[in-house]
Amino acid sequence: MPTPPTTPQPGAATAARAGAGGRSRPWGDVVLGSLSTGAAITIVLLLAMIVLIVVVSAWPSIKAYGLPFLTESTWRPNELEETLRDPQGRIVYDDDGEPKTVIEPASFGAAPFIWGTAVSSALALIVAVPLSIGAALFIVRVAPRLRIAEPLGFLIEFLAAIPSIAYGIWGIFVLRPFLEKHLEPALRWLLGDLPFMRWMFFRTLADGTEVPIPLTGRDMLAGGLILAVMIIPIITAVSRDVLRTVPRAQVEGVLALGGTWWQSCAAMLRYGRAGLFGAVMLGLARAAGETMAVTMVIGNVNQISLSPLAPAQTMSSLLAMDAGDPNNPLHFSSLFYIALILLVMSLVFNVIARWLVVGSKARTFGS
Amino acid sequence: MNVEMTKDVVRMTVTPGNPPQPSSPTARPPRVAVGPSPAMRAGSVLQAIREGASVTSAVHPSVHAHPAAVDIRGFELWYGSFKALHSVSMPIPRGRVTAMVGPSGCGKSTLLRSINRMNDLVDGVRTTGALHVGEHDVYAGGVDVISIRRRVGMVFQKSNPFPMSIFDNVVYGLRIYGERRKDVLQECCERALRQAALWDEVKDRLKQSAIGLSGGQQQRLCIARSIAVNPEVLLMDEPCSALDPIATQKIEELIREIAEKLTVVIVTHNMQQAARVSNYTAFMYLGRLVEFGSTADIFQNPQLPETEQYVTGRFG
Numbered sequence: 001m002p003t004p005p006t007t008p009q010p011g012a013a014t015a016a017r018a019g020a021g022g023r024s025r026p027w028g029d030v031v032l033g034s035l036s037t038g039a040a041i042t043i044v045l046l047l048a049m050i051v052l053i054v055v056v057s058a059w060p061s062i063k064a065y066g067l068p069f070l071t072e073s074t075w076r077p078n079e080l081e082e083t084l085r086d087p088q089g090r091i092v093y094d095d096d097g098e099p100k101t102v103i104e105p106a107s108f109g110a111a112p113f114i115w116g117t118a119v120s121s122a123l124a125l126i127v128a129v130p131l132s133i134g135a136a137l138f139i140v141r142v143a144p145r146l147r148i149a150e151p152l153g154f155l156i157e158f159l160a161a162i163p164s165i166a167y168g169i170w171g172i173f174v175l176r177p178f179l180e181k182h183l184e185p186a187l188r189w190l191l192g193d194l195p196f197m198r199w200m201f202f203r204t205l206a207d208g209t210e211v212p213i214p215l216t217g218r219d220m221l222a223g224g225l226i227l228a229v230m231i232i233p234i235i236t237a238v239s240r241d242v243l244r245t246v247p248r249a250q251v252e253g254v255l256a257l258g259g260t261w262w263q264s265c266a267a268m269l270r271y272g273r274a275g276l277f278g279a280v281m282l283g284l285a286r287a288a289g290e291t292m293a294v295t296m297v298i299g300n301v302n303q304i305s306l307s308p309l310a311p312a313q314t315m316s317s318l319l320a321m322d323a324g325d326p327n328n329p330l331h332f333s334s335l336f337y338i339a340l341i342l343l344v345m346s347l348v349f350n351v352i353a354r355w356l357v358v359g360s361k362a363r364t365f366g367s
Numbered sequence: 368m369n370v371e372m373t374k375d376v377v378r379m380t381v382t383p384g385n386p387p388q389p390s391s392p393t394a395r396p397p398r399v400a401v402g403p404s405p406a407m408r409a410g411s412v413l414q415a416i417r418e419g420a421s422v423t424s425a426v427h428p429s430v431h432a433h434p435a436a437v438d439i440r441g442f443e444l445w446y447g448s449f450k451a452l453h454s455v456s457m458p459i460p461r462g463r464v465t466a467m468v469g470p471s472g473c474g475k476s477t478l479l480r481s482i483n484r485m486n487d488l489v490d491g492v493r494t495t496g497a498l499h500v501g502e503h504d505v506y507a508g509g510v511d512v513i514s515i516r517r518r519v520g521m522v523f524q525k526s527n528p529f530p531m532s533i534f535d536n537v538v539y540g541l542r543i544y545g546e547r548r549k550d551v552l553q554e555c556c557e558r559a560l561r562q563a564a565l566w567d568e569v570k571d572r573l574k575q576s577a578i579g580l581s582g583g584q585q586q587r588l589c590i591a592r593s594i595a596v597n598p599e600v601l602l603m604d605e606p607c608s609a610l611d612p613i614a615t616q617k618i619e620e621l622i623r624e625i626a627e628k629l630t631v632v633i634v635t636h637n638m639q640q641a642a643r644v645s646n647y648t649a650f651m652y653l654g655r656l657v658e659f660g661s662t663a664d665i666f667q668n669p670q671l672p673e674t675e676q677y678v679t680g681r682f683g
Contacts, residue, residue: 145490249527253589256483257540257596258517271530 054343058336060329061108069337072109075302075318077327080104106327108334110341115304116220116312117342120294121287123224123308128232129280135232136239137265153240160233168293171226176297179225180217184309188215200307213309216299221308223298223317227290231283238282238357242275243268278356285349289342291316315342413673416653424456425670427660430647433460435499436600436630437482442496444474444481446489451477453654454496459600459647464622464631466645466662468638468678474654475634479602481505482632483519484512501599517544520593524605526585528577528592533569536577536588540596555595562628563591564621583614587621594625601625603633607640619644638678642666650674 025033065072084092084100092100135156143149191197202210246268254264269276299311300321313321315338326332412422435458444452452474459465467475477486484505486492498505505515517540528536535542537559538552546552556573560566565587569580577588586606593601603622607615622631622644635641641648641662648665650658650673658665658674669675 247525247527249523249525250529252485252488252521252523253527253529254539254543255488256485256516256521256523257543257592258513259543260513263543267529 051343054336054340058333058340061333061337064330065108065334065337069108069110069334070114070341071111072107073111073304074107074109075112076104076107077322077331079106106330108330108337110315110334110338112302112304113313113315113318113338114341116223116298116314116318117288117316119220119308120223120227120298120312120314121284123221124227124231124287125280125284127225127228128235128283131228132232132235132279132283133239133269133276135236136243137269139236139240140243141261141265141268153237156233156236156240160237164230164290164292167226167230168296171222171293171297175226176217176222178217179219179222180215184215184217184221187309200309203305203307203310213305213307215309216311218297218299218311219309220298220305220312223294223312223314224308226293226297227287230290230293231287234286235279235283238279239272239276242272242279242357245275246271274356274359278353278359281349281353281356285346285353288314288349289316289346291320295320412657412671413652416655416657421453422655422657424656425658425660425674426457426656427658427664427670429661429664430458430460430659433463435459436461436501437632438497438499439478439482440497440499442478442481442498443494444477444486445491445493447491451654452481455651455654455656457649457656457659459630459632461630462626462628463646464626464633464644465647465649466641467632467634467649467651468636468641469651469657470677471636472653473651475649475651476604477654478651479604479632479634480521482600482602483516483521485521487512517596518598519600519602520596520598521602522586522589522593522604522606525609526582526589528580528585528588530576530578532574533577533580533588534573537591537595539592544596559591559595560588562594562625563587564617564624565591581614583610583617586610586614586618590618590621590625594629598629600630600632603631605634605636608636615640638666638680641678648678650677652677 061069081101081103084102086092094100139149139152139156143152188201192201198210201213203213204210250267250271251264254267255261259267294314295317298314298317300313300317301311302313302318303310305312319335319339319342322331323335326335415422437459439459440456442452442455443450455474455478467479469475480486481494481498482500482505486494494506496506500515500518503515503518504510529539531539534552534556537556538546541552541555546555557566557570560569565584568584569588577585580588586609590601590606606622607618610618619640622633625631626646633641633645645662647660648662649656650665650669652673658669658671660669665674666678669678
């Protein structure tokens with residue numbers, strides 16, 4: 001008599017496991033799944049908290065100054081005791097024969113720093129964009145023939161990884177003396193006598209007299225140049241990737257029509273123009289947010305001057321200088337207001353850049 | 368025996384001091400064709416090629432009925448150490464459509480791209496032999512590659528309109544040659560678009576982007592762009608392989624029409640297409656020209672059974 005099987009058939013067992021799997025997931029999946037979900041939520045919360053703290057901390061300053069904060073050019077963290085003068089400019093004395101004084105309250109405005117950030121970033125772009133796009137074109141069109149595309153690409157990515165303080169040290173000990181001793185005197189020698197270039201070398205005092213701006217090498221030009229060095233890697237790397245996505249048929253189409261090598265390069269740049277613009281925006285975002293190296297060479301003077309040879313201050317360098325020891329609650333709050341401006345600006349630049357770069361890749365691969 | 372070492376025979380036609388004169392019928396190269404022999408077994412030529420032997424191309428006498436627009440003599444090409452073309456000799460008749468057919472990797476695109484020196488873009492390309500476009504030796508030392516490419520237009524497998532308006536696309540070639548007069552550009556644009564049978568479809572939107580056109584329209588635009596500069600020869604590298612049957616039909620009609628004014632060389636994988644559009648057909652295999660003759664002969668009365676097998680789809 002055959003004994004009935006004591007164990008279920010293999011097929012039945014598999015079916016049972018599959019059925020169980022369909023109803024409840026293994027506990028390892030559950031744990032890892034919730035861990036990674038938790039990590040993602042943590043990051044989003046962290047970002048939300050930072051934005052919230054910045055907005056809340058900036059609120060007193062936002063309430064006090066509103067949007068005119070952006071165009072106000074006074075940044076005076078301390079109360080100012082000033083001698084009172086009558087409308088004719090004479091000192092007013094009190095009954096004891098002492099000069100009367102008035103207390104000017106602390107006052108804050110972001111204009112010098114917005115100006116500083118805008119001009120230093122613009123200088124950086126003027127220097128960095130032609131160099132970076134030229135280098136990217138070299139890597140895509142020339143370097144492969146010489147078998148140096150890979151090492152060059154690696155070097156450029158390495159440049160992007162150098163900590164900004166290293167650039168700062170180089171700025172102080174190499175760039176600044178070079179500007180002070182060579183470049184700026186040469187500029188003054190070359191352009192100083194031209195009447196329409198006086199704005200660059202002289203500043204006008206309150207009483208209307210013009211005095212020469214001292215050439216120190218710690219000025220807007222130094223800030224712009226060091227930013228240029230720092231954003232060249234990212235613009236080059238992204239431009240190279242954009243140019244690599246230009247279809248070969250575009251280049252061949254120009255050459256087959258009897259175009260020159262340069263005309264085919266121009267076609268390449270034209271095809272990738274949206275992505276290249278995105279690369280420039282990424283560079284701009286980095287230039288606007290860059291802090292340490294700029295703080296070390298820009299001169300740290302809270303003023304608006306047309307001249308690139310005058311010292312200046314950017315939003316981020318101001319935060320680095322002032323954040324350690326705010327004088328009063330409004331100072332503290334105004335620093336956060338500036339941080340908020342920086343944050344919104346970087347967000348806008350990055351969103352535009354990503355939209356352009358990703359969009360250009362989608363157009364290339366989609367068509 | 369139709370398989371033999373014939374390199375020397377072909378080389379004779381390209382010895383220095385005896386420059387080919389393609390447009391002169393008296394200077395016709397010696398025909399090196401081999402007629403079908405009763406003893407020949409089907410596949411023996413292709414087998415010999417696969418074993419690396421040199422074979423004589425079966426070039427029909429009918430290809431000499433017209434002067435050659437492109438005269439290729441003993442042309443060989445290497446990509447690095449890989450020999451992609453083996454002593455190809457073929458006179459491409461002027462004012463006719465010549466199709467190049469053969470299985471993938473047979474070198475037909477390489478040969479096509481040798482005519483306007485597009486292979487220069489590839490690293491490590493070397494060539495020997497002679498290739499003339501009209502009177503001009505394409506591979507002579509110090510030759511102006513740009514002027515060669517202005518004589519030899521090219522249409523690619525995938526349409527490649529530039530990201531600019533339809534008008535700017537068509538006149539691109541003229542502009543890079545320095546033409547700035549607006550009336551000249553407009554006239555050339557209309558003429559080229561009419562020749563490419565695209566004028567009626569786009570005349571109201573010349574200023575719009577060319578990227579918005581359909582695939583077939585884009586390819587006809589690329590043809591218009593190539594013929595706008597009045598080339599002597601138009602090379603077409605599988606111009607219909609990415610198109611639907613209706614767009615393909617339009618391009619084929621177009622090829623027959625423009626061939627009245629210039630010489631067309633077309634690479635195709637589609638035997639019916641070669642039969643429909645071409646006057647002459649060249650069958651290539653592994654870098655060798657196997658047989659070259661009028662399309663009617665190649666398809667109905669080829670000298671080699673291998674050619675017949677290929678064009679009827681029994682091999683390849």
